[in-house]
Amino acid sequence: MALFELMQISKSFRQRGAAPFQALADVSVHIDAGECVAIVGESGSGKSTLARVALRLLDPDCGDVLLDGESILGMSEEKWNRLRLTVQPVFQDPSSAFNPRRTVQSSLEQAIGQCVPKEPAPRERALELLSSVELRPAEDFLQRYPHQLSGGQRQRLGIARALATRPRLIVADEPLSGADVSIRAQVLNLLLDLRERQNIAILMITHDMLVARALADRVVVMHRGRVVEQGRTRDIMDAPQDPYTQRLLNAVLSVDADI
Amino acid sequence: MNRNENVLEIRDLHLVYTGRQRVVHAIQDATVVVGRGEAVGIAGESGSGKSSLARAAMGLLPPKVSAIVSGRILVEGADVTTYTQRRWQSLRGNPIAIVFQDPLSFLNPVVRIGEQVAESVRQHDPGVSVAPRVRDLLNMVQLPESAAQRYPHELSGGMRQRVMMAIALGCRPRLLIADEPTTALDVTTQAEILKLLAELRAELDMSLLLISHDLGVLRSSCDRTYIMYAGHTIESGATVDVLRCSLHPYTKGLVDASRMVLNAQNRFSAIGGDVPTLSKRHGLCPFLPRCACSIAECQDRMPRLDEQAAGHMVRCWQAQARHPAEKGHGAV
Numbered sequence: 001m002a003l004f005e006l007m008q009i010s011k012s013f014r015q016r017g018a019a020p021f022q023a024l025a026d027v028s029v030h031i032d033a034g035e036c037v038a039i040v041g042e043s044g045s046g047k048s049t050l051a052r053v054a055l056r057l058l059d060p061d062c063g064d065v066l067l068d069g070e071s072i073l074g075m076s077e078e079k080w081n082r083l084r085l086t087v088q089p090v091f092q093d094p095s096s097a098f099n100p101r102r103t104v105q106s107s108l109e110q111a112i113g114q115c116v117p118k119e120p121a122p123r124e125r126a127l128e129l130l131s132s133v134e135l136r137p138a139e140d141f142l143q144r145y146p147h148q149l150s151g152g153q154r155q156r157l158g159i160a161r162a163l164a165t166r167p168r169l170i171v172a173d174e175p176l177s178g179a180d181v182s183i184r185a186q187v188l189n190l191l192l193d194l195r196e197r198q199n200i201a202i203l204m205i206t207h208d209m210l211v212a213r214a215l216a217d218r219v220v221v222m223h224r225g226r227v228v229e230q231g232r233t234r235d236i237m238d239a240p241q242d243p244y245t246q247r248l249l250n251a252v253l254s255v256d257a258d259i
Numbered sequence: 260m261n262r263n264e265n266v267l268e269i270r271d272l273h274l275v276y277t278g279r280q281r282v283v284h285a286i287q288d289a290t291v292v293v294g295r296g297e298a299v300g301i302a303g304e305s306g307s308g309k310s311s312l313a314r315a316a317m318g319l320l321p322p323k324v325s326a327i328v329s330g331r332i333l334v335e336g337a338d339v340t341t342y343t344q345r346r347w348q349s350l351r352g353n354p355i356a357i358v359f360q361d362p363l364s365f366l367n368p369v370v371r372i373g374e375q376v377a378e379s380v381r382q383h384d385p386g387v388s389v390a391p392r393v394r395d396l397l398n399m400v401q402l403p404e405s406a407a408q409r410y411p412h413e414l415s416g417g418m419r420q421r422v423m424m425a426i427a428l429g430c431r432p433r434l435l436i437a438d439e440p441t442t443a444l445d446v447t448t449q450a451e452i453l454k455l456l457a458e459l460r461a462e463l464d465m466s467l468l469l470i471s472h473d474l475g476v477l478r479s480s481c482d483r484t485y486i487m488y489a490g491h492t493i494e495s496g497a498t499v500d501v502l503r504c505s506l507h508p509y510t511k512g513l514v515d516a517s518r519m520v521l522n523a524q525n526r527f528s529a530i531g532g533d534v535p536t537l538s539k540r541h542g543l544c545p546f547l548p549r550c551a552c553s554i555a556e557c558q559d560r561m562p563r564l565d566e567q568a569a570g571h572m573v574r575c576w577q578a579q580a581r582h583p584a585e586k587g588h589g590a591v
Contacts, residue, residue, distance in 0.1 A: 042445035042446070042447065042448075043416070043445055150533055150534070151305065152533075153533075180304035180305055180472055181304070181472070181473075181474075181513060181516040181517050182304065182512065182513065182516050182529055182530040183304075184516070184519075185516045185519070185527040185528060185529035185530075186529045188519070188527050189526045189527055189529060192525070192526060192527075207445060207446065208446075209446070210519045211519070213519070214519045214520075214521075214527065247447055248446060248447065250450075251446040251447045251449065251450040252446060252475070253446075253449075253450070253453075253473070253475030253476055253478065253479045254475050254478075254517075254518070255474045255475050255478055255502055255514055255517045255518060256518065257478065257479070
């Protein structure tokens with residue numbers, strides 16, 4: 001059984017004075033434990049809508065979302081509040097994802113408290129989380145505010161907070177877009193570490209084919225709300241079948257192509 | 260005007276922003292030259308000073324809080340370093356025009372596209388009949404004529420960027436500065452815009468200064484490339500040389516990180532450490548704290564930009580020590 005399954009998800013949005021906009025049409029994606037699946041596509045392809053459905057931040061019109069085979073859409077708010085700790089988001093813009101008036105320690109301890117309400121040593125756990133995302137020396141970061149961190153440090157803090165609840169799946173919506181290349185490599189390495197050491201599965205939403213190639217076991221290509229192609233990363237990259245996938249791959253500008 | 264003259268020369272520029280509580284030395288020592296008809300790229304990460312450089316070249320630095328401490332800016336041979344806003348006005352649009360990353364914050368949301376393009380035509384092409392010229396310009400950037408009747412919010416990101424380009428071209432610039440013009444766009448749209456820029460440059464015999472954090476973009480579009488780090492131009496040369504035979508350790512790190520290929524440890528090559536503060540002017544190489552191959556000289560004084568091979572400049576003691584023969588200091 002898959003760890004997480006999005007089954008035949010459809011979602012449309014009403015538009016004033018126009019026909020409803022179909023953001024997702026019959027989209028199915030599954031993720032096994034410890035697996036990394038990348039959803040790639042351009043703006044408007046529906047990939048962020050899919051991420052919101054996966055996090056139960058948005059109800060689909062039809063279809064179902066299964067965690068360990070159990071529907072998360074039908075379950076009570078109470079039960080989901082417990083289970084959602086195992087499915088954690090990492091957002092694109094880490095500066096808007098943190099309360100600017102809380103210190104790093106306070107933000108992390110809040111997340112830790114959600115998982116273990118009576119955690120005996122929240123400060124130690126916060127330090128451990130900071131070290132695990134390579135914000136070292138961790139003590140130096142505890143009393144800082146989000147604005148006192150660099151972009152790369154803030155994104156690593158975002159990942160630390162996601163890890164606070166010991167999740168089994170991280171849903172990362174464009175965690176690297178807008179980041180400089182050296183930061184991008186740091187964050188990618190961190191995600192590779194997490195998979196190796198903690199066997200955390202990752203659902204990575206990205207518009208960047210290079211990121212998908214770098215990290216994912218499988219790739220799902222979306223276009224206008226539909227899955228146009230999915231398969232093993234190498235197969236998709238080396239032998240794309242769908243013309244849209246081919247177009248996406250051709251548009252990638254690498255540093256190495258012939259000048 | 261001399262045909263062989265450089266359109267833009269920025270030499271040894273040192274630029275400071277002064278806030279209420281702090282000073283930022285955004286550009287510390289930068290030299291960028293754009294020749295006639297050339298496509299030149301500037302690459303660097305956030306905070307490296309590349310956008311400040313673009314603004315300095317347009318006289319768009321915020322008044323009062325910014326000051327050029329030293330260095331010179333020359334536009335078509337004329338020293339414009341100390342120009343007043345009024346005199347800058349005569350250079351903006353023609354000979355230099357600029358397009359920004361975010362067209363929405365540039366375009367007027369309540370004015371139709373056609374009128375916004377017409378405004379630029381009236382300003383810079385007095386006497387020309389406006390309507391046909393607007394049609395030509397929209398045509399040039401491959402927008403349908405119907406786009407003239409639309410408002411900015413009705414267009415896609417790629418179409419808005421084309422409108423920006425039409426407005427800039429309406430001024431008949433000899434140098435177009437494009438500051439991260441495709442950063443907010445999808446890859447397929449990015450490819451279209453870059454292709455269009457290249458076509459226009461050839462057709463109009465225009466120079467291009469393309470600013471991007473993406474080395475792939477510069478590789479596809481620029482004859483020469485400058486790499487910036489912490490306000491310094493640290494390497495420059497033919498794009499192919501800079502990217503394939505990088506001399507500066509930072510450039511090498513940047514190129515490796517852009518490749519996104521796993522190394523022997525099954526990890527991506529990253530540049531360790533963080534960018535340095537710009538609150539002071541660096542006396543030593545700004546990359547020194549992150550550099551894995553520093554030598555004794557690095558601890559002593561700031562390296563100068565030095566030519567290592569034809570047209571390939573680098574600001575690095577270690578690279579300069581490695582290739583002394585080419586500089587005529589005797590064989591290694």
